Amino acid sequence: MTSSTAPTEQSETADRPTVAVLGTGIMGAAMARNLLRSGLAVRAWNRTRAKAEALVADGAYCAGSPADAVTGADVVLTMLYDGPRVLATMREASEALAPGAVWAQSTTVGDAATAELADFARQHGLTFVDAPVLGTKEPAEVGQLLVLAAGPKSARATLTPVFDAVGRRTTWVDDDGSTGAASRLKLVLNSWVGALTHATGEAIALARGLGVDPQAFLDSVFGGPLDSGYLRTKSAVILSGDYTPSFSVKNALKDTRLIVDAGERSGLRLDVARAGVARFERVERQGLGERDMAATYLASFDEGREPSPDDGPNGQSPDR
Numbered sequence: 001m002t003s004s005t006a007p008t009e010q011s012e013t014a015d016r017p018t019v020a021v022l023g024t025g026i027m028g029a030a031m032a033r034n035l036l037r038s039g040l041a042v043r044a045w046n047r048t049r050a051k052a053e054a055l056v057a058d059g060a061y062c063a064g065s066p067a068d069a070v071t072g073a074d075v076v077l078t079m080l081y082d083g084p085r086v087l088a089t090m091r092e093a094s095e096a097l098a099p100g101a102v103w104a105q106s107t108t109v110g111d112a113a114t115a116e117l118a119d120f121a122r123q124h125g126l127t128f129v130d131a132p133v134l135g136t137k138e139p140a141e142v143g144q145l146l147v148l149a150a151g152p153k154s155a156r157a158t159l160t161p162v163f164d165a166v167g168r169r170t171t172w173v174d175d176d177g178s179t180g181a182a183s184r185l186k187l188v189l190n191s192w193v194g195a196l197t198h199a200t201g202e203a204i205a206l207a208r209g210l211g212v213d214p215q216a217f218l219d220s221v222f223g224g225p226l227d228s229g230y231l232r233t234k235s236a237v238i239l240s241g242d243y244t245p246s247f248s249v250k251n252a253l254k255d256t257r258l259i260v261d262a263g264e265r266s267g268l269r270l271d272v273a274r275a276g277v278a279r280f281e282r283v284e285r286q287g288l289g290e291r292d293m294a295a296t297y298l299a300s301f302d303e304g305r306e307p308s309p310d311d312g313p314n315g316q317s318p319d320r
Contacts, residue, residue: 016040017074017158020160022066023090023107024051026245027133028079030140031106031166031181033058038165045069066093070101075162076126077104082254090120099125102155104162106147108129108251110187110258111180112265118178127155130177133167133187136247139319143167148189150174150182187262190255193230194293196278200234201279201297208306214239234294243291252293253280 016039021032024046032042036059045063046052052062063069070076070093080086086107087130090097103126105117114130123130129151149159152175163170175301182308207214218235221227237243256276263270281301288295298306 011194017073017159018043018072019162020045020063020069020073021077022076022093023080024055024068025079026137027140030137031077031079032060034143034165035162036060038161040161040165043069043071043073066090067096069093071096073101074097074158075102075104077162078107080107081251082107083109083117086117087120090117095125097124097126100127102127102129102158104129104131104134104159105177108132108190108255108258109183109188110262111184113263114180114183115178127152128177129155129224130180130182132183134186134189138246140166148173148182148185151177154266184262187189187259191259191273194252194256194259195272196230197230197234197293198276198279198296200231200275201238201294202300204235204238205297205300237292237294238297243288243295245290245292247293248290249280249283249293249295250289253277253284253289256280309312
């Protein structure tokens with residue numbers, strides 16, 4: 001299918017909704033491909049057009065604008081960077097939005113922005129579903145995301161084939177998407193993910209700073225209550241030195257700021273999350289914002305410099 005070829009009529013039936021995917025970066029592209037594999041028609045748009053064009057070979061229609069993408073779509077799925085970009089994109093699409101279309105808002109935007117987006121949906125006659133997803137590149141690619149959803153029961157039949165295609169499970173937490181219930185749960189989950197990531201990076205940094213083999217740390221916790229699959233995944237990234245992004249520092253920093261802001265509005269002191277913001281900011285200043293969030297490990301070293309094999313136990317060369 002070429003980028004100018006529209007989806008077929010067969011794929012536009014009520015039980016097989018046409019899906020407009022606005023935002024085809026790492027996560028959005030993986031989700032779009034799984035929608036296509038499940039037999040759904042996908043109209044893809046991304047501000048960097050090449051990222052949407054890459055989906056044409058898989059059967060997607062590459063739209064020239066947000067309005068073009070949502071034309072004829074039963075479901076609009078947004079997977080962009082943050083709340084302001086989601087709102088700006090939906091405003092660009094507004095002239096072509098079909099009243100009654102279901103909007104699955106999957107960008108992590110926090111609870112405050114969710115209310116603003118839900119208000120936009122009401123103004124344009126859309127059925128709004130707050131639907132952030134938990135997972136990174138690898139689970140997204142194999143359709144194993146956890147979908148957190150809040151929205152009216154009337155939208156669930158339409159969204160079932162969409163969420164089944166991208167996720168291993170959908171957890172419905174509220175019948176009203178405007179409450180931000182799903183987005184608030186996502187912030188809680190992301191706070192745990194961030195804490196685990198930073199703890200993994202700091203433990204390995206401490207091991208190397210003290211002249212301890214990091215593998216000895218990993219072997220010591222193996223199979224016990226302190227072990228986890230996530231520890232194994234992120235430690236492997238750190239030990240290999242390959243920070244090809246599964247979820248970037250830039251995105252993790254944005255999400256952690258949302259967590260801190262939400263905590264402050266609730267009267268909470270989230271010291272670990274606030275420290276996490278500082279670590280991610282330090283890594284971003286090192287020019288590594290597009291690398292995997294496991295690069296928080298490098299925040300433990302001046303200018304991102306790891307100790308060399310010739311360094312002493314305190315990370316300093318013996319002759320200094």
